[in-house]
Amino acid sequence: MSGAWRLLADDGAGASEGLALDEALMGRYARGEPDCPPTLRLYSYRSHCALVGRYQNLAAEVDLAACRRTGTEVSRRSTGGGAIIMGSGQLGIAYVDRAPAGQRPREIIEQLSAALAAGLAQLGIVATFHGKNDLEVGGRKIAGLGLYVDPADAMLFHASVLGDLDVEFMLQVLRIPAAKLADRAVAAVTERLTTVSAETGLRYDAAMLRPAIASGFAASFGVTLEPGAPDQTELGLADVLAASRYRSQSWLSERSVSEDASGSAVLKTPAGLARIYLSTHGDLVKSAMVTGDFNELPAAVVAMEAGLRWRRLDGEVIAAVVAGSGVADALGVPAERIVAAVRDAGREACQGATVGQAGSAGQRQLPEPS
Amino acid sequence: MEQGEQVIVAGFPLALDRRYQAETHMWVLPTDPGRARIGMDPLGIETSGTLAQLSFVPVGTQLTAGRPFGQLEAAKFVGPLVSPVSGTVLAVNDAAAIDAGLTERDPYGAGWLIEASLSDAAGDLSRLLADAAEITAWFAAKIADYRRMGVIAQ
Numbered sequence: 097m098s099g100a101w102r103l104l105a106d107d108g109a110g111a112s113e114g115l116a117l118d119e120a121l122m123g124r125y126a127r128g129e130p131d132c133p134p135t136l137r138l139y140s141y142r143s144h145c146a147l148v149g150r151y152q153n154l155a156a157e158v159d160l161a162a163c164r165r166t167g168t169e170v171s172r173r174s175t176g177g178g179a180i181i182m183g184s185g186q187l188g189i190a191y192v193d194r195a196p197a198g199q200r201p202r203e204i205i206e207q208l209s210a211a212l213a214a215g216l217a218q219l220g221i222v223a224t225f226h227g228k229n230d231l232e233v234g235g236r237k238i239a240g241l242g243l244y245v246d247p248a249d250a251m252l253f254h255a256s257v258l259g260d261l262d263v264e265f266m267l268q269v270l271r272i273p274a275a276k277l278a279d280r281a282v283a284a285v286t287e288r289l290t291t292v293s294a295e296t297g298l299r300y301d302a303a304m305l306r307p308a309i310a311s312g313f314a315a316s317f318g319v320t321l322e323p324g325a326p327d328q329t330e331l332g333l334a335d336v337l338a339a340s341r342y343r344s345q346s347w348l349s350e351r352s353v354s355e356d357a358s359g360s361a362v363l364k365t366p367a368g369l370a371r372i373y374l375s376t377h378g379d380l381v382k383s384a385m386v387t388g389d390f391n392e393l394p395a396a397v398v399a400m401e402a403g404l405r406w407r408r409l410d411g412e413v414i415a416a417v418v419a420g421s422g423v424a425d426a427l428g429v430p431a432e433r434i435v436a437a438v439r440d441a442g443r444e445a446c447q448g449a450t451v452g453q454a455g456s457a458g459q460r461q462l463p464e465p466s
Numbered sequence: 467m468e469q470g471e472q473v474i475v476a477g478f479p480l481a482l483d484r485r486y487q488a489e490t491h492m493w494v495l496p497t498d499p500g501r502a503r504i505g506m507d508p509l510g511i512e513t514s515g516t517l518a519q520l521s522f523v524p525v526g527t528q529l530t531a532g533r534p535f536g537q538l539e540a541a542k543f544v545g546p547l548v549s550p551v552s553g554t555v556l557a558v559n560d561a562a563a564i565d566a567g568l569t570e571r572d573p574y575g576a577g578w579l580i581e582a583s584l585s586d587a588a589g590d591l592s593r594l595l596a597d598a599a600e601i602t603a604w605f606a607a608k609i610a611d612y613r614r615m616g617v618i619a620q
Contacts, residue, residue, distance in 0.1 A: 200513035245545035406541030
């Protein structure tokens with residue numbers, strides 16, 4: 097790829113408005129529209145917004161009362177992935193183009209993640225797309241990713257890079273397993289996430305990250321980036337989408353046929369008791385966390401947690417993740433017992449789940465043939 | 467419906483009793499004259515990410531080759547299921563819509579996606595890969611490509 101891309105930069109977007117503009121930018125890339133170069137939007141939300149993934153159940157991911165109390169706006173992305181908080185410390189990335197014919201989603205995500213990693217490398221940070229879910233530094237998440245292709249073949253790649261993060265605030269508004277750990281919650285999260293500020297020792301916000309990320313994309317794709325602005329059509333469509341979709345109760349309250357739940361199980365180790373927490377979506381693991389009296393959280397434990405994310409609660413799948421992580425050696429526990437504990441936690445989650453309130457199976461959010 | 471011959475290619479099952487659209491990894495299995503069952507092959511599934519949900523257009527919807535007949539929601543991806551043929555949707559797989567894992571576990575059998583009547587069976591089917599040797603070579607080459615790119619596990 098070569099040539100000049102359009103670069104958009106803005107700060108302080110509202111939850112619905114930020115997402116609406118991203119979707120509006122897809123219009124010029126729809127099938128039948130004249131070819132035009134990709135758009136890269138590097139932006140931030142106003143502190144704070146809580147954004148859930150396309151198929152997540154909002155109330156299961158976000159403490160709505162806490163959001164009201166703290167003035168946190170909520171909305172739902174069109175892209176997949178998990179719940180995040182966004183604000184001045186996190187850089188939002190929206191890459192918009194026509195979906196490349198014949199390329200698979202994971203190929204596209206891999207290529208765009210490499211561009212993000214190239215941007216972080218300019219700050220001296222070595223990030224890898226390990227585990228096929230998030231961009232990580234030394235096993236700790238530094239950026240989340242998601243991809244959406246619409247029925248007209250326009251493509252939106254979303255990412256959020258953690259320049260800085262108020263972990264205590266995140267624990268207030270997002271329902272994540274670590275929140276159950278009370279006084280150890282902040283430590284548990286910071287052992288598993290990292291930020292550009294933590295990695296560099298300098299305090300980075302979204303605006304400070306923008307030049308490096310832009311440069312990473314330009315270098316990775318061999319293009320130049322020309323600063324531009326959304327046109328009137330895009331701005332008008334964004335207004336319509338913000339009102340009709342991203343602020344609408346029907347969009348926010350959409351539910352999947354799969355129920356969200358959580359469960360835990362105890363694992364005896366030579367060093368004492370550990371507990372495995374799972375958050376699940378149907379039979380998928382949304383997140384996993386192992387807690388215990390570790391002097392230092394073993395890297396193999398974090399690798400297992402990352403390996404379980406977005407995998408199915410299936411004995412063979414779990415066994416492969418456990419074996420690949422090296423967690424059995426790290427904890428001094430036979431792999432079969434770890435697999436059994438993960439399955440027990442999953443079973444508890446499934447038992448706690450109630451029947452979802454989705455419409456008839458498979459009839460939700462249907463794309464119109466176009 | 468009985469399944470025909472399957473072979474294992476570099477660790478992935480491949481059914482040789484049907485036709486394939488290379489770009490979308492969709493398979494088409496003619497069932498009766500002018501009718502076919504449609505699904506996604508295991509490579510298409512693996513390169514989408516762990517499936518979270520499948521949604522389909524209603525029975526009776528007109529299909530156009532190259533246009534969506536539903537939506538796939540995976541861990542990090544949301545996007546259209548693209549039809550390899552034109553026609554009319556006769557049935558959708560409600561079991562797969564309730565449990566997308568079914569399509570991962572049995573992509574050529576119980577995990578099928580839709581059934582359709584074909585408006586241009588001869589034309590649409592002629593554009594798909596049909597020869598067993600050609601299908602096997604394409605499938606093997608894609609696995610090698612995806613592994614080289616790190617998109618699927620070694």
